Amino acid sequence: MTTSGLTDTEVAQRIAEGKTNDVPSRAARSVSEIIRANVFTRINAILGVLLIIVLATGSLINGLFGLLIIANSGIGIIQEIRAKQTLDKLAIVGQAKPTVRRASATKELSPSEVVLDDIIELGPGDQIVVDGDLLEEANLEVDESLLTGEADPIAKDVGDKVMSGSFVVAGSGAYRATKVGREAYAAKLAEEASKFTLVKSELRSGINKILQFITYLLVPAGLLIIYTQLFTTDVGWRDSVLRMVGALVPMVPEGLVLMTSLAFAVGVVRLGRRQCLVQELPAIEGLARVDVVCADKTGTLTENGMRVSDLHALGTQAHVHEALASLAADDPRPNASMAAIAEAFGAQAPAPPWQATAVAPFKSATKWSGTSYGEHGNWVIGAPDVLLDSQSSAAEQAEQIGAKGLRVLMLGTSDRSVDAPDAPGQVTPVALVILEQKVRPDARETLEYFAEQKVSVKVISGDNAVSVGAVADSLGLHGHTMDARQLPTDNGALADVLAECTTFGRVRPDQKRAMVHALQSRGHTVAMTGDGVNDVLALKDADIGVAMGAGSPASRAVAQIVLLDNKFATLPYVVGEGRRVIGNIERVSNLFLTKTVYSVLLALLVGLAGLASKIFGTDPLLYPFQPIHVTIAAWFTIGIPAFVLSLAPNNERAQSGFVRRVMTAALPSGIVVGLTTFASYLLAYGGRDSTAEQQTQASTAALITLLVGALWVLATVARPYQWWRVGLVLFSALAYVVIFALPWAREKFMLDPGNVALTSVAVGLGVLAAVVIEVLWWVQGRVLGEQRRLWR
Known part of the structure; x- marks a missing residue:
């Protein structure tokens, strides 16, 4: 007996009472949560406090690094919302849609449209979307392994409970929804499992390890530079604060996490366009x-669809076409093979129709199905090598046909009912059904x-x-x-x-x-x-x-x-997108971590020199850079290049050991840039009695050395070269040439390369840093076992 479903009035009443399946199909963050998560970050908080301190000095130009807060937040918000919109649209297409029986009609609905007491029909492969009590069943077997870990299918009878999160492996049935929404057994589990997360990501866990390492460096270096700049330099609170902030800002790898999230989000959008x-x-x-x-x-x-290409009779048994038509007609949820048989033989169904007395649904574990038709016999259809003796002539014939790449099913009669415990028993072959699949x-x-x-x-x-x-x-x-x-x-x-x-x-x-x-x-x-x-x-x-x-x-x-889109050929694009993400984030990480290493090293060296001045009474050492200097240094050696490189094509094969490779590259390069920059500053620094002009010239000399070294780090990270990568490096270098050449830029950015001797020494030390970095790049390739190439 078929149980009727809810009327439209009853459905409307339950919706009004809130008895709906309100678990979201995806546990994605809302737009407001995305905005909060991208604005209120630890890095933004650090930069925000430093910005307030700088603005308190009245130097607006030195507060330009505050634009990083806007950039980090804005880019992160835009890309994550784009990714969310893409995923939400695709999730609607890809979600499981239960077949719901109602008084008005039986149709597929989205899970969120199911209400309490709905009647939901089940067939092979269907996911059970809400908890319920079984009302009808025909050889129904349910797999609850996703909930219990037990892989064996469980036979269900009328009155048994079925739980959301399980799925049907054989048979058919219908159940009444008794728990919907967050009350359902697997609701919390499903919600948690569908989150758009970064768990089990070697890339993300590697970056977290790197950030932990950086934190250990930041704390002592930061405390040291704060103390020495505020209490040993005697240049007034304004200059001391600006120098202190100039030391702290570049230590923060402000774009590393952003670029990682950005690369993933863009990957999601790109793949979404390919369905x-x-x-x-x-x-x-x-x-x-x-x-x-x-x-x-x-x-x-092969494609899902099949067609019957031939039928080989194996004896004089009659009613072959009628049996095939009946088997197809009595299958409520035909698979691709049975659908092809129905299309080929459906018009030859017997009249009056044969009445089924027992049914055995198809199971992947047994490879056969069947139906008993009383006086018309017990008919089975399935894999010949499962139903027949492998030495029989019918099995050998099936093997020969299968060797051509065709699918072969054997139709036969059994000596017992198909629902007997020892079914199918002795099978007499009747015909071979040959199915053709399109590659x-x-x-x-x-x-x-x-x-x-x-x-x-x-x-x-x-x-x-x-x-x-x-x-x-x-x-x-x-x-x-x-x-x-x-x-x-x-x-x-x-x-x-x-x-x-x-x-x-x-x-x-x-x-x-x-x-x-x-x-x-x-x-x-x-x-x-x-x-x-x-x-x-x-x-x-x-x-x-x-x-x-x-x-x-x-x-x-x-x-x-x-x-x-059901295309196996889409997989290479997914592989390529993953390689782009991994390879490009590794490049970007090298840039950001090199900056952090040389910034921390420079702060430590200046801080130790300040302590020495306190102990030995020597001239104190001002930190060489104000915030505007480190801001413009980051523009073209890291910021813009990192953004471009993080989104660029990259087909290099992914390798394990992300942290080891990044640290092997960033640590030596950062140390070289930091040491040469410090040496350049020491040679140019005039001591306590330096005029403001001389101090600016010393800071400019140190900045020139830093820029040359950092640009060469970019030049190695961009390899192997293509025309656009060469163009990116040249663009970055020319940008600094323009900044130093324009009088108004020199004035705004507090630069003075007018001392030819100091500038020449600074360039020379920068070239020395570049040479050492180049040598290190080739040596690192040998150490890591990688073949280094200049050109692709």
């Missing part, structure tokens, strides 16, 4: 690190891309191993093929087999997950692609799960990336 929904942000980075891709054949290498036109190109990038591809399918191997071979993916029924259960032995074989057929869902675990145990970063309910466990446990948009709601729910 790629990134459900977890680290997936962009993670896929760039993948070295093994496990791909399902159906829906990935995706972009599949070969995609596989060739992964081969060029040294990414192994393993084809893991539930289909016949010979058929899967033939499809893979036709796409140029050569290697050994294995029937998964012969796979070892030991994890180590399984990993050995995976290293030798490329294609696997007749793989059960639990074996897919075991294969992912075995590959991970050998240190591989594994991506799993799939579209069916049989792929869910493997998608969930892989490092990166990639689902097709046309796949089952359950597979889309657990995947980190959903290809809404």
Whole structure:
């Protein structure tokens, strides 16, 4: 008996009472939360306090670094809102839509439109979106592994409870929603799992480690420079404060976190334009690190749709067409194979229709389905190598056809009811149904891309191993093929087999997950692609799960990336976007950390010199720069170049060891720039009795040395060169030439390169720093085992 659904009046009443499924489809931040998160940051707070201190001196020009607060906040807000809008639009397309039965109609609705007491229909692959009580069932089996960790499907009977977060693996049914919204069992779990986060990101965790290291340097250096500039220089509070702020501002890596978030957000928007929904942000980075891709054949290498290409009778049994038509008509949720059979034989259904007395739905674990029709017999359809003796002539014929890359199903009769405990029992073959799948036109190109990038591809399918191997071979993916029924259960032995074989057929869902675990145990970063309910466990446990948009709601729910256009060929773009993010953030990190290192070193050296003056009575040492000096230094050696480099194309393969590589590059370069700048300042500094003009000339000399060294750091970070990278470095250098050449700029920015001797020495020390940095760049390549190139 079919239970009727709610009337429109009852639905409206429940909506008015707030009995709706109000859990958001994505737990993304609201616009107001994005604004608060980008404005009220620790870095903005530090810069804001320093800005107030500078403005208190009356020197507005020295407060220009306050524009960093606006830039950091504005860019972060704009890009994150853009990413949010892209994700929200795509999430609506990609979300699971339950089939809701109401008095007015039965139709698919978004999860948020479900209300208390709604009747929700279930079929294979459907995700259970709210908690409820089962009202109808036909061989219904539910997988609750995402909630309990237990992978075995659970048979459900009328009256049993079903929980949100689980999914249907076999059979059909309907249930009444008893808990909706935040009361549902998995609501909090689902909300937390769908957050747009940066967890498990080597890039983000590496940057956090670097920031911790910087904090340890900032505290002593900052305290030292504050003390020496305020209490040892005797130049008045105004100059002391400006010099102190000039030392503190460049120590803060103000753009590092911003550029990281910016690169990720732009990546999300770019992939969104290709109909790629990134459900977890680290997936962009993670896929760039993948070295093994496990791909399902159906829906990935081949298109979802099938058609019946031939029917081979295996005997004189009558009613073949009627049996196929009946089996297709009695399947409430036909898969692609049964849909093709319905299209081919649906018009030949018997009249009157055969009455089903027992039904066995298709399961990925058993590879067959069937229906008992009383006097018309017990009919089964499924994999020939599962239902038949492998030595039989019918099985051999099926194997020969499958070797051509075709899918073969065997139609047969059984000696017992299909719902018997020992079904299917003795099966008599009646006919072979031959199905044709179209290979995706972009599949070969995609596989060739992964081969060029040294990414192994393993084809893991539930289909016949010979058929899967033939499809893979036709796409140029050569290697050994294995029937998964012969796979070892030991994890180590399984990993050995995976290293030798490329294609696997007749793989059960639990074996897919075991294969992912075995590959991970050998240190591989594994991506799993799939579209069916049989792929869910493997998608969930892989490092990166990639689902097709046309796949089952359950597979889309657990995947980190959903290809809404159903194109396997989109994966290379995701890999490329991840490599752009990782490679460019590494470059940008080198720039920001080099600045922090030389700023901290300079502050320590000036501070120690100030302490020495206090102890030994020598001339105190003013910090060489005012805030305006470090502001213009950052404009063209870091700020603009970092922004350009963070968004530039980058196809270099991602490598592990982000922190080690960045610190290996930034520490030596920063030390060289800091030491040469300090030496330049010492040579130019005239002591306590210096005039204001002489002090400005000394500061200018130190700045020239710093700029030459910092520009050469940019020149090495931009490698390997392309025309636009060379143009970026030249633009930065010319910008400083213009600043020093224009009289009004020299006046506004407190520069005086008029002392030819001091300026010549400063340039010479800057060139020395550049030479040392160049040598270090080549040496670092040897140490890290990287081949360094000047040109791409």
